[in-house]
Amino acid sequence: MRKLKWVLLFVLLLGIGVYTQYPKxxxxxxxxxxxxxxxxxxxxxxxxxxxxxxxxxxxxxxxxxxxxxxxxxxxxxxxxxxxxxxxxxxxxxxxxxxxxxxxxxxxRTPERRQTPSPLPYPIGHGQPADTLFPEVDYEQLERGVDQAFANPDQQKTRTLAILYKNRLLTERYAEGFGPETPILGWSMTKSILATLYGILEHQGRLDLLDRPEITQWKADARKEITYNDLLRMQSGLSWEEDYTRISDVTRMLFLSEDMTVPQIEKELVGPIGKTWYYSSGTSNLLSGLLRKHLKDDQAYLNFPYRELIDRIGMYTMVLETDLAGNFVGSSYGWASTRDWARFGLLYLNRGKWGQDQIFDPSWIDYVTRPTDNSEEDYGAHFWLNAGGKYPEAPSDMYMANGFEGQHVFIIPSKDLVIVRTGLAEDPDFDLNAFFREVLAAFP
Structure with a gap:
């Protein structure tokens, strides 16, 4: 009888668990x-x-x-x-x-223009040139790379690439991954999306102080929100960014057919331009608004590739779309580690790729200017180290970051771009320890 009671109790608890967790x-x-x-x-x-x-x-x-x-x-x-x-x-x-x-x-699908260049990587698609810089401590650099892969069960590093002065110094890959393996960038995709707005501005097709025309906002205070407010995530619109339960972001990513809509439907919960908090819904709203500046759906699908991705040779990149045909600019950009590094290098070179000026150099100053009330941790769809979050790294470092420790670190004062991808983030992958070891190799 006692055994039967325990079985019944187990079944009851299991039933309660399934009932309460079923929506998840x-x-x-x-x-x-x-x-x-x-x-x-x-x-x-x-x-x-x-x-x-x-x-x-x-x-x-x-x-x-x-x-x-x-x-x-x-x-x-x-x-x-x-x-x-x-x-x-x-x-x-x-x-x-x-x-x-x-x-x-x-x-419809994007019309891509890909002509691989025989020049050495990263400018072209040939083998990286062997370059020795006398000022670099290569033994220390190797110790830093070793540190990033030292504890695979905890750190879960998959790929690492370090570029210095427009040259690939070193790269390492976990088993099953290589230089051409596309990696999901998660929220690093937000920085790709923001760059498209920098290109629009450079082409004279957008003023960041413009207000997007959204029908649902015309009759209330939301009509005062600007593109600048959205890029800085200070629109004041309600949003819940919680991946541990059913929230605004999980409903959007896994239940919405049109991911541009959830943020549009939210009400103001704080002053426009004064309230900062992270919102993937804002990024997907911006992705949808991009259509308004292009003549049709085909132009929309082509724009990221023609004006940015294929233009700098990121041929492995794929921006996934939702069921309504919108780029999921918050989360779903895939590219190889080398191509993510190309993106960082474009920023290190202030928007110039070879002789091609992709966006105005002032765009760098814009995205790296700290947003009010972000504790100097956030600019415009880029994360910052201006507030000293990572004391072992220079304060001028800025970065594209993604879930589970996807990173493109851009460090102008060191002339460095570092890409790290994996399945664990700080503190399981200790970024300060990583910076301390790697950056000690450079003057």
């Missing part, structure tokens, strides 16, 4: 279906490697995924519940599908 299951299955589809069909990884590493911890380890190579899709569920399916579309990446929905047989 669609987020778990949505995340794993989407990430599996992108990892296999965008990054070219095996499903087994994704399950063994990306999906091996926390609640997402409860999911069971199935990959269908023929339809280029993956599905996922948690104990058979809340099944979700994602499909790959060439040129557009993967997208989660609502129940009983299929991708149209025909759809």
């Amino acid at each position: 299951l669609t987020i778990i299955s949505g995340y794993t279906a989407k990430n599996m589809t992108s990892s296999v069909f965008v990054a070219g990884r095996s499903a087994e490697s994704v399950v063994a590493s990306d999906h091996a911890s926390g609640l997402i380890s409860l999911a069971t995924e199935q990959v269908d190579p023929e339809s280029e899709s993956a599905s996922s569920s948690v104990f058979g519940m809340q099944k979700r399916r994602a499909v790959y579309r060439k040129g557009l990446g993967a997208v989660l599908l609502p129940k009983d929905t299929e991708i149209p047989e025909t759809y």
Whole structure:
């Protein structure tokens, strides 16, 4: 009888757990279906490697995924519940599908212009040139790289590349990854998105003090929000950026068909231009607003590649779109470590790529100017070290950061670009210790 009571108690508690956690299951299955589809069909990884590493911890380890190579899709569920399916579309990446929905047989894709250059990387696509700089302590540099991979179970570093004075000094890759493996940048994609606005401004097609025309905002104070407010994430609009439960951001990424809408629908909770907090919804709103400055949907799909990505040779990059055809500018940019480094190098060289001025040099000053009430940690869709968050790094360092420790560090005073990707972030990957070791190799 006592054993039966324990069994009944276990079943009761299990039932309560499933009941209370059931709504979360669609987020778990949505995340794993989407990430599996992108990892296999965008990054070219095996499903087994994704399950063994990306999906091996926390609640997402409860999911069971199935990959269908023929339809280029993956599905996922948690104990058979809340099944979700994602499909790959060439040129557009993967997208989660609502129940009983299929991708149209025909759809627009970006028209890409790719002509690989024989010049050495990073300017071209040839082998990196062997360059020795007498001022660099190469033994110390190697110790710094070793430190980044010293504890793989905790640090979970996947790739590392260090560029100095427009040359690749060193790179290292964990098993299963290489120089051409596309890596999901997560919120590093926000910095790509912001750059598109810098290009629009440079082309004279946008003033950052302009106010976007949004029908839902015309009758209230939200009509005073400017592009500058959105780029600095100080619009004052309500937003909950919490990935541990069902929140604004998880509903947007794993339930919304049009990811530009959730932020539009939010009300003001603070003064415009004075209230700062992080919002992926704002980035996707900006991604949708980009369409208003381009003549049609095809021009919208082409713009990031024609004016930025392919223009600087980031040929591995894919910006995934939502079901409504909007770039998911908050989170879903994939590129190889070398191509993420190209992006950092463009900023290190103040918007110039060879003889091509992609955006005005003043754009650097804009994105690196601390936003009010951000504790000098944030500029305009770039993170900053102006407030000394990382004391072992120079205060002029700024960076594109992403979930689970994706980073493009740009350090003008050292003439450095450093890219680190992985599955763990500070403090599990100790950034200050990393900076202390690596930067000691440079004058």
